[in-house]
Amino acid sequence: MAKKLMKGCEAIGEAAIQAGCRLFFGYPITPQNEIPEYMSHRLPQVGGTFVQAESEVAASNMLYGAAGSGERVFTSSSSPGISLMMEAISYMAGSELPTVIVNIMRAGPGLGGILPSQGDYLQATKGGGHGDYRLLVLAPWSVQEAADLVQDAFDLADFYRNPVMILGDGLIGQMMEPVEFRTDRKPRKELAPKTWAATGWKGDRPRAIINSLFLDPEVLERHNHKLQAKYEAMARDEQRWAESGVAGECDVLVVAYGTVARVASSAMEDLRAHGVRAAMLRPISLFPYPYEAVRRAAERARAVLVCELSCGQMLEDVRLAVEGRRPVHFLGRQGGMLLTPEEIAARIAELAAPREVSHA
Amino acid sequence: MPESVVFERPEALAPVSTTYCPGCTHGVVHRLVAEVIDELGVRERTVGIAPVGCAVFAYNFFSTDFHQAAHGRAPAVATGIKRARPDLVVFAYQGDGDLASIGMAEILHCANRGEKVTVVFVNNAIYGMTGGQMAPTTMPGQVATTCPLGRDVATAGHPIRVVELVSTLRTPAFVARTAVHTPLHALRAKEMLRRAFRYQVEGTCFSFVEFLSTCPTNWGMPPAEACDWVEKNMVPYYPLGVFKTPEGADRAPRPLRAGEA
Numbered sequence: 001m002a003k004k005l006m007k008g009c010e011a012i013g014e015a016a017i018q019a020g021c022r023l024f025f026g027y028p029i030t031p032q033n034e035i036p037e038y039m040s041h042r043l044p045q046v047g048g049t050f051v052q053a054e055s056e057v058a059a060s061n062m063l064y065g066a067a068g069s070g071e072r073v074f075t076s077s078s079s080p081g082i083s084l085m086m087e088a089i090s091y092m093a094g095s096e097l098p099t100v101i102v103n104i105m106r107a108g109p110g111l112g113g114i115l116p117s118q119g120d121y122l123q124a125t126k127g128g129g130h131g132d133y134r135l136l137v138l139a140p141w142s143v144q145e146a147a148d149l150v151q152d153a154f155d156l157a158d159f160y161r162n163p164v165m166i167l168g169d170g171l172i173g174q175m176m177e178p179v180e181f182r183t184d185r186k187p188r189k190e191l192a193p194k195t196w197a198a199t200g201w202k203g204d205r206p207r208a209i210i211n212s213l214f215l216d217p218e219v220l221e222r223h224n225h226k227l228q229a230k231y232e233a234m235a236r237d238e239q240r241w242a243e244s245g246v247a248g249e250c251d252v253l254v255v256a257y258g259t260v261a262r263v264a265s266s267a268m269e270d271l272r273a274h275g276v277r278a279a280m281l282r283p284i285s286l287f288p289y290p291y292e293a294v295r296r297a298a299e300r301a302r303a304v305l306v307c308e309l310s311c312g313q314m315l316e317d318v319r320l321a322v323e324g325r326r327p328v329h330f331l332g333r334q335g336g337m338l339l340t341p342e343e344i345a346a347r348i349a350e351l352a353a354p355r356e357v358s359h360a
Numbered sequence: 361m362p363e364s365v366v367f368e369r370p371e372a373l374a375p376v377s378t379t380y381c382p383g384c385t386h387g388v389v390h391r392l393v394a395e396v397i398d399e400l401g402v403r404e405r406t407v408g409i410a411p412v413g414c415a416v417f418a419y420n421f422f423s424t425d426f427h428q429a430a431h432g433r434a435p436a437v438a439t440g441i442k443r444a445r446p447d448l449v450v451f452a453y454q455g456d457g458d459l460a461s462i463g464m465a466e467i468l469h470c471a472n473r474g475e476k477v478t479v480v481f482v483n484n485a486i487y488g489m490t491g492g493q494m495a496p497t498t499m500p501g502q503v504a505t506t507c508p509l510g511r512d513v514a515t516a517g518h519p520i521r522v523v524e525l526v527s528t529l530r531t532p533a534f535v536a537r538t539a540v541h542t543p544l545h546a547l548r549a550k551e552m553l554r555r556a557f558r559y560q561v562e563g564t565c566f567s568f569v570e571f572l573s574t575c576p577t578n579w580g581m582p583p584a585e586a587c588d589w590v591e592k593n594m595v596p597y598y599p600l601g602v603f604k605t606p607e608g609a610d611r612a613p614r615p616l617r618a619g620e621a
Contacts, residue, residue: 023444049443053436054469061433061466065440068427069407073444091430198425198441200405200448209419211428 003178008143009034011179015150022048023073025062030114031170032104035076056081060088067097068210070197076102090129094212098157102166104173107336115336116170121313125287134231136164137286139257143177155187171259235288245279246297251352253301254280267341294321304328370394383576383583388540392550406449409434413455414488432463435470438477451478456497457487474531484573492578496520532606539572541587565606
């Protein structure tokens with residue numbers, strides 16, 4: 001397929017269709033309205049179904065029903081809407097349903113604003129809804145990567161029988177870039193037939209019951225252990241990250257994800273020209289988090305700088321990875337304000353500058 | 361004299377004991393639903409949705425595939441199932457706290473979109489599973505654990521008549537209210553259910569059947585008295601009958617006249 005110039009939101013929608021998804025349930029919220037709009041005209045063309053739900057609460061529960069029927073299904077929303085979906089997301093995780101949920105993050109808390117943010121990192125990666133569960137969370141930094149990750153997300157959801165979240169910010173959703181959809185792609189792992197789906201009981205298998213209720217505490221504990229084993233398998237097999245300049249020693253390691261990493265990489269091009277040794281590690285999977293890769297990269301740097309469009313959320317994971325071996329600094333903007341390459345470059349240069357060491 | 365079977369468990373009802381309290385009419389409603397599923401011959405392609413409430417374990421009591429839904433969300437889950445697999449016969453089974461309180465948005469919009477699903481609404485005027493709290497359907501003056509002096513309509517409002525509310529929607533639907541506190545009522549109720557499921561199977565419309573039900577445990581009375589309580593207190597406020605049919609252009613409620621099935 002030839003490259004097409006597409007808005008991030010539309011590329012996400014088209015990627016879902018290319019991945020075989022024929023069902024979308026959603027509710028309008030800025031800045032991701034182009035996704036439901038795209039799906040509303042595109043799905044009927046391929047024999048699919050688009051439903052505008054009465055709320056994000058309903059949309060996410062429609063997802064639950066459709067996923068439980070064994071079909072590929074996705075929804076998209078933005079921060080306040082994702083908060084409303086957290087109930088159903090917890091049920092999906094508990095019932096082991098494969099779904100894909102796209103969060104085009106806007107600034108919060110509360111109604112916040114409509115401009116880009118990365119303020120939902122903790123919600124996405126540490127739970128969000130109630131109970132011990134995890135989402136597999138992938139963060140694209142370009143429209144092309146958004147399209148690729150959406151296609152992978154459906155396979156990962158099916159493989160692990162777990163909701164997968166694509167965590168983008170308003171920039172990813174709104175910017176236009178050339179994108180190409182791989183038509184030859186195959187799942188990286190063999191996907192088992194969905195024999196667990198509730199498709200009508202004819203007696204040829206155990207009854208399918210899509211359920212997260214286990215009143216017997218021993219049974220529920222076993223169920224939790226089963227889920228945890230799945231999350232451990234994700235941590236072992238699904239870490240994704242990209243890095244540049246981390247092969248050798250450096251002054252500053254920048255850790256950033258999504259569009260912030262994009263801004264940071266242009267800052268670093270200038271710095272390298274000025275002799276500052278800066279490296280970058282960009283986590284692509286936010287859960288599972290590439291702790292080991294961050295630790296290894298940090299050990300080759302004198303200092304670590306975490307850049308985020310938040311008050312410091314991924315910062316906590318970087319600190320966990322570095323375990324106090326190196327100083328970890330933070331540079332962030334909030335409220336929909338963006339980091340500029342100049343701001344990031346200035347902070348890196350400041351951290352890279354030799355300092356007087358006092359031996360008091 | 362040769363033996364012949366005159367009464368047996370419907371195939372759609374699982375061969376297990378239920379968890380319902382003695383005298384509760386959930387069991388009757390379950391049986392009626394199962395009989396209708398059997399009679400229509402759709403058991404193998406039926407998927408039910410269990411609510412949060414006393415019927416939370418409904419998935420154990422029917423011999424069909426099932427989803428367990430979050431509190432009040434069964435109509436949204438039903439929408440997802442039916443849109444994903446239009447060949448399935450989908451029914452949501454919900455109580456009054458689940459449907460008329462926390463799930464009011466989901467039921468109204470499911471009905472308004474005209475989803476081709478069937479909703480079985482069991483109204484016993486109280487929260488049973490959580491121990492007898494006031495429901496949106498609790499009768500004025502009725503004592504519950506969160507209105508120990510009886511429901512005060514000045515602060516809690518009046519009981520919500522869901523069937524009447526759903527019937528105001530312009531979208532074609534089959535909407536009826538029935539009861540199961542006497543054998544005759546149960547027979548009429550089954551006819552309503554049969555129509556409701558048939559409309560779905562034929563792909564005609566959304567269908568909704570309310571059952572006035574008893575809760576002897578939380579009402580604090582013996583089962584027989586609870587049946588009388590339904591007749592005396594609930595039926596006058598929640599009139600029985602067919603309120604809307606897909607054929608009728610008439611949007612006004614049409615209570616069933618005496619003698620009409």
